[in-house]
Amino acid sequence: MAYENIIVETRGPVGLIKLNRPQALNALNSALLGELNAALAAFDADGRIGAMVITGSEKAFAAGADIKEMQSLEFVDAYTKDFLGDWEKVTRIRKPIIAAVAGYALGGGCELAMMCDFIIAAKTAKFGQPEITLGVMPGMGGTQRLARFVGKAKAMDLCLTGRMMDAEEAERCGLVARVVPGQDLLEEAIQAAEKIASFSQPVVMMTKETVNRAYETTLAEGLRFERRLFHSMFALEDQKEGMAAFTGKRTPYFKNR
Ligand code: CAA
Numbered sequence: 410m411a412y413e414n415i416i417v418e419t420r421g422p423v424g425l426i427k428l429n430r431p432q433a434l435n436a437l438n439s440a441l442l443g444e445l446n447a448a449l450a451a452f453d454a455d456g457r458i459g460a461m462v463i464t465g466s467e468k469a470f471a472a473g474a475d476i477k478e479m480q481s482l483e484f485v486d487a488y489t490k491d492f493l494g495d496w497e498k499v500t501r502i503r504k505p506i507i508a509a510v511a512g513y514a515l516g517g518g519c520e521l522a523m524m525c526d527f528i529i530a531a532k533t534a535k536f537g538q539p540e541i542t543l544g545v546m547p548g549m550g551g552t553q554r555l556a557r558f559v560g561k562a563k564a565m566d567l568c569l570t571g572r573m574m575d576a577e578e579a580e581r582c583g584l585v586a587r588v589v590p591g592q593d594l595l596e597e598a599i600q601a602a603e604k605i606a607s608f609s610q611p612v613v614m615m616t617k618e619t620v621n622r623a624y625e626t627t628l629a630e631g632l633r634f635e636r637r638l639f640h641s642m643f644a645l646e647d648q649k650e651g652m653a654a655f656t657g658k659r660t661p662y663f664k665n666r
Pocket of ligand 1: 475
């Protein structure tokens, strides 16, 4: 597939997707969404890829859903065609996705970053849910994921005032996993993805699935789910290899990666 709104590359076992609408600060329109979903699905199905990175430009990860595309939307179409519903596909990708965020991650941009498994931010990153300033509210998970990830106080503050928070505040409140200097952002994200790709792929996928379960179920059910999948790992050669390598004081070589 030829892409016009994203740039897709591979770096060894890492699938790299760069959002590429510089003229609109990577505003997320439906064409970009279609391409992003296609690229993610292709990497997910590709046995050579172990993890993915989504990034933007130095100025913007993404400045939100495309306001110009949305401006004339009417309720009937939004509702019947389930406008924005296809963004959920990003969260159904089974291999890990890291968001490497520099510059603006606003509205849908912040929401896309939160759909990824974790966020590595450049010091220049700015996160926010400014939809209220446009006469709407977040529609791609901002009210729900932000509240779960950073708690009610910050989620209310950001969604109700529309203010931005910088990378340091985002790290402090748990939205961001790591903050790095801008020039190191992509390398740091790719290295983290390479690390993930070096581990047993089924174990990586089950770990992602199980952490995500924590946001969807009770503690008791989540713990039971974790334990059952943990048990199932003893059916993998990679478990035998990992533990034999530890006791043999050598580096493991995971077959399923
Ligand atoms: N949609 C469409 N176009 C956008 C855009 C967006 N979300 N954000 C920026 N652009 C466009 C601008 O219109 C401008 O295009 P023109 O040159 O053709 O006018 C270009 O990108 C550059 O933007 P600015 O000139 O505004 O750049 P700036 O540096 O002065 O400001 C900014 C940067 C503060 C991020 C500002 O662009 C801005 O406020 N953008 C909108 C942010 C926003 O409100 N996002 C939420 C969108 S709604 C949403 O996401 C709903 C949801 O939950 C799904």
